[in-house]
Amino acid sequence: MLIAHGFCVCACASVCVCFPGYQQANVVILPSHLANDFQAFCHSNPGPLPLLYRSQAGETACPPLARDFDIRCNTDTHTHTHTHLQILHHTEAASEKQTWSDMVCFYLGCSFGFEGQLKKAGVPVRNVEQGRNVSMYRTSVPCVSVGVFSCPLVVTMRPVSADLLNAALQITHLNPLAHGAPIHIGHPAFLGIQELSKPDYGDQVELQPGDVPVFWACGVTAIEAILSKASLAFSHSPGCMFMTDIPDSSSSITSPTTPADPDPELTPSCFLLSHDPLFYSLASHRAVEKIRQLERIIGEDPGQRGIRALFVQDELLHSCLALSHSSSVAITTGFPTHYMHSPPDETDGPPGAIAIATMLLALGKQVTLITDRRALEMNQDIMEEAVKTGVLKSAIPLVVFEKNKSDSALHFLCHQGDRSKPRFDHLLAIERTGRAADGNYYNMRGINIKHLVDPIDDLFIAATDIPGIITTGIGDGGNELGMGKVKDKVKSFMPKGSLVACDIAADYAITAGVSNWGGYAVACALYLLHTCPSHQRYLKKGLGAEPVTSPAQLQDWAANLPSVDKEESILSTLVRFGIRSGKTGHLAMEVDGLTFHPTHSDIITRLLEATQGPTH
Known part of the structure; x- marks a missing residue:
C-alpha cells in the first residue's frame, strides 16, 4: 500500500484485473x-x-x-x-x-x-x-x-x-x-x-x-x-x-442523455468505403432505409431508357457516406451533346451539381467545380446569376484542367505531385461525358464529341493510385464519366452500348432516370446522414455535448436542400443562356425531354418527403 498525504491506496499494478x-x-x-x-x-x-x-x-x-x-x-x-x-x-x-x-x-x-x-x-x-x-x-x-x-x-x-x-x-x-x-x-x-x-x-x-x-x-x-x-x-x-x-x-445504469430503451431503428450498421486505406463508416438502420428509398425514387424511368438495367444497390449510400467524411470535394459536369449548337451543353447535370455543392458547403466542406475551358466563361456567368437569384449564397470556385504533360493529373490532384498530400478527398462527376474504350467521347446517338471535351477523365484515372481519394459517377445512360463501373451492363442493355459505354470507372456509380435526380438525392442523403445520431457520433469520434446539432444548424441544412422553386429557377437560368434539353434539343423548361412540371417537380417533392416527411 502507498500512504500519500493521509490517503491509503493500492500501488499501481501492471496486471489487468477483470471480472467478466x-x-x-x-x-x-x-x-x-x-x-x-x-x-x-x-x-x-x-x-x-x-x-x-x-x-x-x-x-x-x-x-x-x-x-x-x-x-x-x-x-x-x-x-x-x-x-x-x-x-x-x-x-x-x-x-x-x-x-x-x-x-x-x-x-x-x-x-x-x-x-x-x-x-x-x-x-x-x-x-x-x-x-x-x-x-x-x-x-x-x-x-x-x-x-x-x-x-x-x-x-x-x-x-x-x-x-x-x-x-x-x-x-x-x-x-x-x-x-x-x-x-x-x-x-x-x-x-x-x-x-x-x-x-x-x-x-x-x-x-x-x-x-x-x-x-x-x-x-x-x-x-x-x-x-x-x-x-x-x-x-x-x-x-x-x-x-x-x-x-x-443490465440497463439499470442510466444518464440524462442515455435512453433506457434505445430505438432499434437507431442501431448502426457499418459499410466498407475504402480498401486503401481501409475505412468503414456507420449509419443507423433508419437513415439507411431512407437513403434506399431515395435510391428507389431516382431509379424510376419515365423516359423509358432502360436505366434500371444499370442499377447497383447502395451506391448512393456508399458514395454519400464517403462524401460525409470528406473535407474537400471536386465536382465536374457538362455534356456537350448538341454539337451543332452553341453552347452545345444540355440542361441535365449543372442543376444536380449545384444541388450537391450547395449541401456540401452548408456542411462545411470545401467545394471546387471543374469545367471545360470552352465553357468556363459561360459557367461563371451562370454562377453569378445563381447567386443573384438566391440559389447559391456565393459563387463556387471554377477551375479548368489542362493536360500539359504526363503527370498533369497527379499535380492537379496533389500538392507538388505528392500522393500523400491530395488536394481533394472526393471527385464527383454528374452527367459528365465519359471516355469510351476507343478514346473518344460519344453522345447516346453515337456521335463523337471529343473535340468539345477536356480530358477531365484523367483525374479519375489518376485518383485510383492516390490513397484517400474516392470517386463517384452519376449517370443515366452509361456514357457518363464514372459509369465504367457498370460498362458490361451498358454494353449489354443500352442502345449503342458497345460503342458509347464509358470505360472509366468510379468507386461508386449512381444510376438515375435523369442525372439531376441523382444530384438531388445526394443532397438529401447527406442531410439524412448529418441528422443521423449514429453517423454524427462516428463523425465526431464520440466527442461533443448532446444534442449533436443545434436547431439553427438543422434549419440551415434544411434550407440548403433542393426545392422545386430553386430547381425551377436554375433551369430557367440555363435556358436563358441557350442550354437545351438533352434528348430533344428543345430550348425549353425540360430535361432529357421531360418537362419540369409535372415530372421533375414531382420527383423533387417526393425526395423531400422521403427526407423530411410530408409537408402537410
Whole structure:
C-alpha cells in the first residue's frame, strides 16, 4: 500500500484485473475546486468519459454502483470490486493543504463492460484470448476543452473479424455507458496512430487473419486530462478497473442523455468505403432505409431508357457516406451533346451539381467545380446569376484542367505531385461525358464529341493510385464519366452500348432516370446522414455535448436542400443562356425531354418527403 498525504491506496499494478459479467468503471479522484469543470468536461466528451457517478466531496462510498465500499482503502465486502489506484500528480504543497474531505470521486464507464456480451454473441475478444490487457492509444483527435481540462482522445483497439463487425456494433451500441459503439473502424492513421505495435497504454494485441482494427473511445482519456492539472489527483491503473455490482447485461445504469430503451431503428450498421486505406463508416438502420428509398425514387424511368438495367444497390449510400467524411470535394459536369449548337451543353447535370455543392458547403466542406475551358466563361456567368437569384449564397470556385504533360493529373490532384498530400478527398462527376474504350467521347446517338471535351477523365484515372481519394459517377445512360463501373451492363442493355459505354470507372456509380435526380438525392442523403445520431457520433469520434446539432444548424441544412422553386429557377437560368434539353434539343423548361412540371417537380417533392416527411 502507498500512504500519500493521509490517503491509503493500492500501488499501481501492471496486471489487468477483470471480472467478466459485471459493468466496470474508470476512477478519477480530484480536489473539489476542479470537480465542476471536470464534470462539464465529461458531459462534453461523452464517448470517452460516460459519467456513471460523481461523489460528494469527501464521500468514500459509491452506492449506485457497489455496496459497502470504501474507495480510500480499496476494500469492501463484495468479492468482485477490485480497484488499483495510482497517484497521478501531487506537489509538496498538497501535503499541507489537501484532505480527503476536499476530494471528489468520478466513476466513468469502461469498455471492459461489454466484452462479456461480445463473447456471448460469438465475437472473439482477442485481448482476452491472448491473455493481455487491451491496447490503448493516444490519438491526434482533440477532446472538447472545458476550463483547465484539454487533452487528446485516448482509444482502445480490439481486432474484430470483418464478418462480425455488425454484431460487435449492435452489442456495444446498446451499452453507451461502456463507451457505446466504435468511433473508428479501419486504418489507425485516421486517428493519428502510427504503429499498432506500440500502444501508449496496455499491451500489444495481435490481429488474426481477416481481422479489422476497431477503435472505441477510452476512459484513460481522463488520465490524459488531469495530468498536471491538480495539486493531488488519483486514478485507476489503466486496465485495472473498478468492478461494480451491476451485471454487464443490465440497463439499470442510466444518464440524462442515455435512453433506457434505445430505438432499434437507431442501431448502426457499418459499410466498407475504402480498401486503401481501409475505412468503414456507420449509419443507423433508419437513415439507411431512407437513403434506399431515395435510391428507389431516382431509379424510376419515365423516359423509358432502360436505366434500371444499370442499377447497383447502395451506391448512393456508399458514395454519400464517403462524401460525409470528406473535407474537400471536386465536382465536374457538362455534356456537350448538341454539337451543332452553341453552347452545345444540355440542361441535365449543372442543376444536380449545384444541388450537391450547395449541401456540401452548408456542411462545411470545401467545394471546387471543374469545367471545360470552352465553357468556363459561360459557367461563371451562370454562377453569378445563381447567386443573384438566391440559389447559391456565393459563387463556387471554377477551375479548368489542362493536360500539359504526363503527370498533369497527379499535380492537379496533389500538392507538388505528392500522393500523400491530395488536394481533394472526393471527385464527383454528374452527367459528365465519359471516355469510351476507343478514346473518344460519344453522345447516346453515337456521335463523337471529343473535340468539345477536356480530358477531365484523367483525374479519375489518376485518383485510383492516390490513397484517400474516392470517386463517384452519376449517370443515366452509361456514357457518363464514372459509369465504367457498370460498362458490361451498358454494353449489354443500352442502345449503342458497345460503342458509347464509358470505360472509366468510379468507386461508386449512381444510376438515375435523369442525372439531376441523382444530384438531388445526394443532397438529401447527406442531410439524412448529418441528422443521423449514429453517423454524427462516428463523425465526431464520440466527442461533443448532446444534442449533436443545434436547431439553427438543422434549419440551415434544411434550407440548403433542393426545392422545386430553386430547381425551377436554375433551369430557367440555363435556358436563358441557350442550354437545351438533352434528348430533344428543345430550348425549353425540360430535361432529357421531360418537362419540369409535372415530372421533375414531382420527383423533387417526393425526395423531400422521403427526407423530411410530408409537408402537410
